[in-house]
Amino acid sequence: MKVAVLDIKGKETGRKVDLLDEVFAIEPNNHAVYLDVKQYLAHQRQGTHKSKERGEIAGSTRKIKKQKGTGTARAGSIKSPIFRGGGRIFGPRPRDYKQKLNKNLKRLARRSALSIKSKEQAILVVEDFNFEVPKTKDFMQVLKSLGLENKKSLFVLxxxxxxxxxxxxxxxxxxxxxxxxxxxxxxxxANNIVLLEGALEGLQSNLNK
Incomplete structure (x- = not known):
């Protein structure tokens, strides 16, 4: 699949690059995409959630009322979960949310995602560029030239x-x-993927294994 290379002004340079069909034009595997996205979101979780159980609550250990004759249920501790300020039953504990996926499945998922974007014509190839000094204004000008100023864009270097x-x-x-x-x-x-020319060779060789 041939794609025209653009410059940072959004104009064609007259050159074209070949995007491999094995990476950018496969039949998407939706289940592989689901598993990879699920793993990514799971890895964003810190897993530091914690609530105190009855054994961790600070409070008196004395029996709060006599066993019989009160007309109410028996109770032995103010730290019981049924009382306000007591411990929580089956509360969250710190845990690791990381999931394992094999490399081939992750490559398939990325190829599927790129193929979806390619089918939507949401992939641009731009020649390598650089700024003398970091300036948000210069980058915004690049976005405007490419027609991406109001869209979510992902630049891959x-x-x-x-x-x-x-x-x-x-x-x-x-x-x-x-x-x-x-x-x-x-x-x-992202709504649009912008692949810099220098990223193509490494990206395609990594995913086409």
């Missing part, structure tokens, strides 16, 4: 570029990552 990254950091609708950070969730979460 071949190598980490500090000036481009810092220029985009204040923009809520745009994210800049390196090709090694690309995930199924990030692909699907």
């Amino acid at each position: 071949g190598d980490s570029n500090n000036s481009v990254y810092l220029s985009s950091r204040n923009l809520k609708r745009s994210e800049v990552i390196s090709s090694s950070e690309l995930s199924t969730y990030k692909i699907l979460n």
